[in-house]
Amino acid sequence: MPKADDIVPPSKNATSASASSGTGQFETGIRYDLFTRLLHLCIVVGVVSQMLVSLVMVYPKPGRPENAWFELHEMVGLSLLGVFTAHWIWSIVKMRVFAEPLLLFPWFSTQARRALQQDLIETLREVRQFRLPYSRTATPLPAAIQGLGLLLGLFLAATGAIIFFGMEADGKMSGLIHGVKEVHGAVSVLMWVYLAVHPTLGILHHFAGHDVLTRVFWFGR
Ligand code: HEM
Numbered sequence: 001m002p003k004a005d006d007i008v009p010p011s012k013n014a015t016s017a018s019a020s021s022g023t024g025q026f027e028t029g030i031r032y033d034l035f036t037r038l039l040h041l042c043i044v045v046g047v048v049s050q051m052l053v054s055l056v057m058v059y060p061k062p063g064r065p066e067n068a069w070f071e072l073h074e075m076v077g078l079s080l081l082g083v084f085t086a087h088w089i090w091s092i093v094k095m096r097v098f099a100e101p102l103l104l105f106p107w108f109s110t111q112a113r114r115a116l117q118q119d120l121i122e123t124l125r126e127v128r129q130f131r132l133p134y135s136r137t138a139t140p141l142p143a144a145i146q147g148l149g150l151l152l153g154l155f156l157a158a159t160g161a162i163i164f165f166g167m168e169a170d171g172k173m174s175g176l177i178h179g180v181k182e183v184h185g186a187v188s189v190l191m192w193v194y195l196a197v198h199p200t201l202g203i204l205h206h207f208a209g210h211d212v213l214t215r216v217f218w219f220g221r
């Protein structure tokens with residue numbers, strides 16, 4: 001998340017792909033703090049590997065042993081539970097201590113929901129004109145969607161942890177744990193959707209001359 005000073009209404013600082021492409025210059029703007037960048041990197045590596053490993057892993061059932069990929073899925077999954085929890089705690093600390101708005105979770109604030117609605121309308125207007133909306137500051141809509149990704153990750157990691165602690169060594173599960181496993185598998189499809197959209201938008205922005213990739217991945221400034 002950005003520094004508090006960086007947050008202004010989106011309309012004041014917004015620009016679009018067509019406005020900035022062709023200049024050959026990268027737009028620069030918000031700068032995520034180092035810890036947020038580190039957490040994001042852990043999330044990228046952890047979530048991408050979880051999704052790929054899920055394609056080759058075999059989880060245990062009575063009479064069918066697990067394979068090594070499933071053990072990796074368990075270990076990375078438990079680590080991700082720590083990373084997602086740390087991300088939310090850090091976001092709340094920044095809100096309480098540094099007075100940064102919690103743009104990742106606007107749902108319980110009328111003011112934040114109104115800003116989100118306004119940003120959605122402005123985004124749709126830009127998209128209808130085939131422009132890629134970009135802002136040098138933090139804007140409500142992308143942040144709210146990234147927050148949903150974080151909630152989704154936390155949910156998968158938490159249900160995974162319930163499976164981990166509730167399943168017997170031979171893979172036997174009670175009805176409840178079996179239900180949690182089914183929900184975990186069904187909800188994980190949404191993570192594929194998130195992974196198809198969120199990084200793609202980052203790459204599109206990059207080629208439009210916006211600095212979104214560097215501001216979240218670059219550790220050198
Ligand atoms: C301790 C942590 C975790 C455990 C023990 C765990 C366990 C499991 C189990 C038993 C399945 C098989 C579900 C089924 O086929 O019905 C599964 C599937 C899956 N898990 Fe996890 N999981 C954990 C964390 C995570 C995390 C953090 C993610 C992603 C961020 C994730 C993504 C997936 C995906 C994509 C599938 C495949 C679903 C399917 O194809 O049906 N898991 N996991």
Ligand code: HEM
Nearest residue numbers: 001036040043044047146147149150153199202212213216
């Ligand atoms: C290959 C994978 C990924 C890529 C290339 C990627 C790329 C990016 C980019 C470019 C930004 C900056 C957006 C901006 O400044 O407007 C960003 C921010 C963010 N991304 Fe990702 N991302 C990836 C995976 C994920 C995943 C899996 C999650 C969550 C489940 C996630 C959650 C976030 C969040 C919450 C932010 C805001 C910064 C923060 O608070 O950490 N990203 N990402």
